[in-house]
Amino acid sequence: MPPLIDPATRELLLANGRKRDCDHCPVLKLFNPLGPATWLICELDADGDTLFGLCDLGVGEPELGYVSLDELKEVSAGLAIGLERDRSFRGTHPISVYARAARAAGRIVELGSAPEMYPSG
Structure with a gap:
């Protein structure tokens, strides 16, 4: 089984983890191919274990x-x-935009490239 995080992605996540006060775009999408769980990850702490992102266990929240x-x-x-x-995933918006869209839909959703479609607030 391949690792969940390749070395290049790990470095991006660690770099984002050093700047916690930013609204980073997710750089990694993990999912259960046989179930509803999905994670959009944008940061990794220096401990090498603690990830931050949008977590969707498939229960509507x-x-x-x-x-x-x-x-x-x-x-x-x-x-x-x-x-x-998801090797084709490219985060195009800050994680807060994905979170607002996911809360509205009750699940993580794909976002288009037009930021005006996702107002802040």
Whole structure:
């Protein structure tokens, strides 16, 4: 099973983790191919385990928060085919925009490229 985070993505996440006061674009999308859970990750703490992003466990209440990489690895190992990275995902908006859209839809949704479609507030 390939690692959940490749070295280049890990470096981007660590760089974002050093600037916590910013509204970063997500750089990693993880998902359960056999279930509804999805994570949009934008930061990794220096501890190498604590991730920050938008977490959607598929219960209709996506939320911004922290998740343990080690715990995601355990979840992945317990699944028939494991969690997967969406290699085509490119974060085009700050995580706050994804969070607003996800709360409105009750799940993480794909966003178009027009920022005016996603007003702040």
